[in-house]
Amino acid sequence: MAVIEVTDLRRTFVVRSKGGRLRRERREVVAVDGVSFGIDAGEVVGFIGPNGAGKSTTIKMLTGILVPTSGRLHVDGLDPSRRRTELARRIGVVFGHRSGLWWDLPLRDSFALLARIYDVPRDRYRTNLATLVELLDLAPLLDVPVRQLSLGQRMRGDIAAALLHDPPILYLDEPTIGLDLISKARLRDFLRDLNAERGTTIMLTTHDLVDIEHICRRVMVIDAGRLVFDGDLTALQRVGGATRTVVVDLETQLEPVRVPGTTVTRVEGPRQWLSFPAHSSAAPIVSALAAAYDVVDLSIQEPAIEDVIRLLYAAG
Amino acid sequence: MTPRVGLYAAVATRGFRRYSTYRAATLAGIFTNTVFGVIIAYSFIALWDQRPSLGGYGQAQALTFVWVAQALIMPVGLFSGGIVDELSDRVRSGAVAIDLHRPIPLLWWRFAEDAGRAAYHFLTRGLAPVLVGSLLFDLAWPQRVSTYGVFLIAVALAIGVGFGIRFLLGLLAFWVIDVRGFVVMLTITQVFFSGMVLPLVVFPDALRTLAEALPFRCLVQIPADVLLHEDTGTTVLPLLGIQLLWLVALLVAGHLLTGAAVRKVVVQGG
Ligand SMILES: Nc1ncnc2c1ncn2[C@@H]1O[C@H](COP(=O)(O)OP(=O)(O)OP(=O)(O)O)[C@@H](O)[C@H]1O
Ligand SMILES: [Mg+2]
Numbered sequence: 001m002a003v004i005e006v007t008d009l010r011r012t013f014v015v016r017s018k019g020g021r022l023r024r025e026r027r028e029v030v031a032v033d034g035v036s037f038g039i040d041a042g043e044v045v046g047f048i049g050p051n052g053a054g055k056s057t058t059i060k061m062l063t064g065i066l067v068p069t070s071g072r073l074h075v076d077g078l079d080p081s082r083r084r085t086e087l088a089r090r091i092g093v094v095f096g097h098r099s100g101l102w103w104d105l106p107l108r109d110s111f112a113l114l115a116r117i118y119d120v121p122r123d124r125y126r127t128n129l130a131t132l133v134e135l136l137d138l139a140p141l142l143d144v145p146v147r148q149l150s151l152g153q154r155m156r157g158d159i160a161a162a163l164l165h166d167p168p169i170l171y172l173d174e175p176t177i178g179l180d181l182i183s184k185a186r187l188r189d190f191l192r193d194l195n196a197e198r199g200t201t202i203m204l205t206t207h208d209l210v211d212i213e214h215i216c217r218r219v220m221v222i223d224a225g226r227l228v229f230d231g232d233l234t235a236l237q238r239v240g241g242a243t244r245t246v247v248v249d250l251e252t253q254l255e256p257v258r259v260p261g262t263t264v265t266r267v268e269g270p271r272q273w274l275s276f277p278a279h280s281s282a283a284p285i286v287s288a289l290a291a292a293y294d295v296v297d298l299s300i301q302e303p304a305i306e307d308v309i310r311l312l313y314a315a316g
Numbered sequence: 317m318t319p320r321v322g323l324y325a326a327v328a329t330r331g332f333r334r335y336s337t338y339r340a341a342t343l344a345g346i347f348t349n350t351v352f353g354v355i356i357a358y359s360f361i362a363l364w365d366q367r368p369s370l371g372g373y374g375q376a377q378a379l380t381f382v383w384v385a386q387a388l389i390m391p392v393g394l395f396s397g398g399i400v401d402e403l404s405d406r407v408r409s410g411a412v413a414i415d416l417h418r419p420i421p422l423l424w425w426r427f428a429e430d431a432g433r434a435a436y437h438f439l440t441r442g443l444a445p446v447l448v449g450s451l452l453f454d455l456a457w458p459q460r461v462s463t464y465g466v467f468l469i470a471v472a473l474a475i476g477v478g479f480g481i482r483f484l485l486g487l488l489a490f491w492v493i494d495v496r497g498f499v500v501m502l503t504i505t506q507v508f509f510s511g512m513v514l515p516l517v518v519f520p521d522a523l524r525t526l527a528e529a530l531p532f533r534c535l536v537q538i539p540a541d542v543l544l545h546e547d548t549g550t551t552v553l554p555l556l557g558i559q560l561l562w563l564v565a566l567l568v569a570g571h572l573l574t575g576a577a578v579r580k581v582v583v584q585g586g
Contacts, residue, residue, distance in 0.1 A: 063417055066413075085420075093414070117420050
């Protein structure tokens with residue numbers, strides 16, 4: 001069942017800039033340009049795209065803090081911008097580069113206040129807090145004023161804050177921005193467990209493709225406001241002209257081998273690299289190689305997701 | 317509005333606590349207010365020596381006015397800051413998106429928080445300088461206990477009006493990217509027309525008429541008058557009524573403007 005349904009969503013911004021003449025020029029920026037998708041309960045979706053692609057704008061519309069220019073939008077059956085307050089109780093939001101915590105207050109006080117804002121029953125709050133404190137390792141930080149926390153510590157605090165009211169849907173806009181490798185890995189583990197144990201639907205934007213590989217089964221790629229890909233990771237690796245590579249070790253050093261459907265991209269002594277379209281099967285290539293040459297060893301390299309994305313962006 | 321008194325009390329408590337963590341700033345502030353008070357008190361003494369019963373005040377009343385004004389500077393936010401800066405900063409950086417996303421109206425949320433802040437400032441930077449002032453000068457304290465009760469109501473209303481004005485100014489950031497110019501203008505206007513520098517009772521007629529048409533006198537002049545007028549009732553009730561009217565008007569305006577800001581204006585930033 002789709003908990004998030006988006007149909008032909010558009011959002012434009014009017015920017016005024018000083019033109020060449022004295023007059024100010026009005027320019028329309030199309031941030032989101034006819035995007036449609038649906039997300040089922042319990043899905044973890046990665047939302048990626050280059051800077052300025054429209055990711056944050058889409059997330060803002062999904063939370064209701066930005067009104068769409070046109071298109072239809074339903075989150076848990078509600079129209080976000082019309083029922084913003086009601087929806088807020090059912091979603092959790094983390095903006096990586098902003099904080100929803102109170103700067104001058106200890107983390108504990110921010111949590112207590114949020115629990116009141118969201119009307120979390122007292123014992124529910126107590127168990128949720130205990131769980132989140134343990135999973136996100138917040139115990140030593142609870143009495144520290146937020147302004148004294150490091151970026152990674154603050155981010156963990158923000159994520160706990162977004163989850164105190166048990167939202168079935170969680171949006172994360174660049175939650176791993178600025179975190180070190182260990183903090184990133186811990187955050188990913190946490191999100192994976194959250195999805196597995198509570199069935200929380202998660203939508204996250206990131207520029208770190210490792211985030212996607214580790215936690216998202218599904219990826220949406222947006223570029224210049226348009227959805228250019230929506231599918232699972234393996235499908236993503238097969239689009240956009242991506243190639244896979246057979247690395248073959250031959251008995252002796254040879255001229256580049258000739259195998260139909262492949263091109264040799266590199267030769268290093270007896271080792272050769274043959275690339276072929278990612279969507280075609282490796283089996284006929286392997287058997288053709290084995291039939292015509294003396295093969296010592298052979299391996300197949302999947303396309304690096306970075307390369308796929310680069311190709312996608314370039315094509316869009 | 318909603319029966320979420322507990323929530324707003326908690327928000328106000330947090331507002332109070334936020335400021336109480338800065339002890340050194342509080343002490344420095346008390347010192348500043350006291351020095352300020354002493355300086356103005358001496359110039360008022362010189363003035364009232366020349367023109368006894370200027371504006372209908374005796375010298376003791378004029379001096380009381382000075383210290384009441386000092387006590388109110390911070391609680392009513394006479395020098396702006398606080399909510400104006402925070403709100404406009406959050407609008408400019410886009411962090412207001414988080415505030416708007418909460419299931420609690422921004423206006424009431426901020427009002428409760430500012431009330432907590434104001435209470436803290438009244439108890440520290442308000443009372444301490446007054447204490448020093450009453451040791452150094454002969455002040456005209458009211459005899460009747462009830463006067464103090466009414467005075468506290470007037471102070472509460474003044475805090476509300478002060479919040480209303482600054483909230484509107486902070487909201488302006490939704491339409492004007494840089495509100496600093498407006499803040500400076502407001503601060504000057506507010507300081508002058510509240511009666512902080514010179515009681516409105518000594519203003520020339522035309523200026524006084526103008527001052528009485530503006531909300532700023534609710535901030536200092538009216539609470540001071542409430543304290544200085546022993547006769548509760550006929551003179552004092554209309555003054556509280558004026559404060560209440562301005563408070564309601566400002567909150568309604570704040571409510572409408574918040575709605576307009578949320579609907580129409582784009583939340584800034586990426
Ligand atoms: N408030 C605004 N006013 C004008 N233009 C805006 C506004 N917010 C976003 N835009 C424009 O809309 C486009 C999409 O911006 P958005 O913030 O959604 O990108 P993004 O995908 O989140 O990028 P990033 O990866 O850099 O965070 C950009 O061209 C941006 O300049
Ligand atoms: Mg963004």
